[in-house]
Amino acid sequence: MKIAPSLLSCDFSVMGDEIKRMDKAGADWMHLDVMDGHFVPNITFGAPVIKWVRTYSDKPFDVHLMISEPLRYIDDFADAGADIITFHVECDSDIDATIDKIKSRGIKPGLVIKPNTPAEAVFPYLDKLALVLVMTVEPGFGGQSFMADMLPKVGAIKEECKRRGIDLLIEADGGIGEATIAQAAQAGVDVCVAGTAVFKADDAAQAIAKLQEY
Ligand code: DX5
Ligand code: ZN
Numbered sequence: 001m002k003i004a005p006s007l008l009s010c011d012f013s014v015m016g017d018e019i020k021r022m023d024k025a026g027a028d029w030m031h032l033d034v035m036d037g038h039f040v041p042n043i044t045f046g047a048p049v050i051k052w053v054r055t056y057s058d059k060p061f062d063v064h065l066m067i068s069e070p071l072r073y074i075d076d077f078a079d080a081g082a083d084i085i086t087f088h089v090e091c092d093s094d095i096d097a098t099i100d101k102i103k104s105r106g107i108k109p110g111l112v113i114k115p116n117t118p119a120e121a122v123f124p125y126l127d128k129l130a131l132v133l134v135m136t137v138e139p140g141f142g143g144q145s146f147m148a149d150m151l152p153k154v155g156a157i158k159e160e161c162k163r164r165g166i167d168l169l170i171e172a173d174g175g176i177g178e179a180t181i182a183q184a185a186q187a188g189v190d191v192c193v194a195g196t197a198v199f200k201a202d203d204a205a206q207a208i209a210k211l212q213e214y
Contacts, residue, residue, distance in 0.1 A: 001185055001214040004029035004062050004171070005204075006195035008044065008142045015049070016056040022198070023057040025205040026212070029084070030059055031173070031193045034077075036067040039091065040140035047076035054081035062086070064112065064173065064193075066139045071098045078105035086110035086133045086171075089121045099128050110171070114139060119153040119160075126166050131191075132157050136184070137174025142195040146175030151187040158188050178210060185214035 005027045010018035019030055032050055037043040054061065060083040067073065070085075071093035077085055085102050089095060089111050102109040110131035111122045115138055122132050134153050137144040154170050161168060169190040176184060177197030184192055194211060201207035 001181065001189070001212055002028040002191040003198070003208050003211045004031035004191055004193045005198045005208070006031040006033055006142060006173070006193050008033040009195035009199035012045070016053045018199075019053050019056040021204065022208075023059055025198075026208045027059060027198075028212075029062040029191065030057060031062045031064060031195075032082075034063060034065050034067060035140065039068045039088065040066045042140045047073065047080040050077065050082065051080035060084060062171075062191075062193075064133065065091075068092045071101060074098065074101045074105065078102075078107055082107055084108045084110060084131060086112050086131065088112045088114065088139075089125075090114055090117060095125060096128075099125060103128070112139075112173075113153065115147055115150055119156040122157065123160055126157075126161060126164065126168065129168050131169045131171055133171040133173055134189075135174055136172050136176065136180075139174075144175055146177075146180040146183075148180070148183055151183060154184075154187040154189055176211075178207075181211050181214050 005022045035044045062084040063082040065087040070087035099109045108130035112133040171191040172189045173193035176192045
């Protein structure tokens with residue numbers, strides 16, 4: 001299992017150092033949660049912050065946009081050094097135009113679905129995507145409980161991809177830790193985001209290594 005620590009749970013006053021710490025601890029990707037206080041009821045950070053911390057690790061930066069109008073800001077996140085940009089199928093931007101814009105900047109595009117959104121919502125876009133992110137909590141905050149009932153969506157997306165000969169990664173985000181990762185792995189998830197489970201651990205390297213075993 002690939003593990004992407006969510007920087008949402010880090011000490012923002014030393015975010016660069018926290019990224020360096022996660023890099024050394026063996027993180028596969030860095031997961032950066034961008035929230036606009038409109039699409040979700042929380043505000044985090046934007047492209048300028050990502051640009052500053054980009055130099056602290058060479059690992060892929062997986063930028064999760066929880067914002068209402070992602071299309072308006074793709075250039076900013078591309079300039080900041082994103083490797084993967086995921087945005088929500090429930091957003092207000094045109095989905096195809098946003099995917100095309102991400103690809104035009106040489107970045108891997110991913111679509112995210114909230115808990116109340118069915119897997120089928122991403123089916124029209126699968127052939128253009130590098131990744132689908134299935135939320136296993138309501139987006140907005142770290143530290144929530146894992147929603148195991150989201151996992152059948154992983155199977156449904158995988159099945160549809162297989163049927164159409166599409167190769168993409170499935171990522172899961174929210175409430176993932178030692179107690180829940182086995183279920184995600186069993187469902188066929190390729191990449192797990194982990195905030196609390198990694199940042200609240202005494203030994204981040206050990207926590208990441210354990211999760212990667214699945
Ligand atoms: C929630 C974010 C997640 C969150 C995960 O909106 O997308 O990335 O930080 O945190 P944990 O692992 O604590 O649920
Ligand atoms: Zn996230």
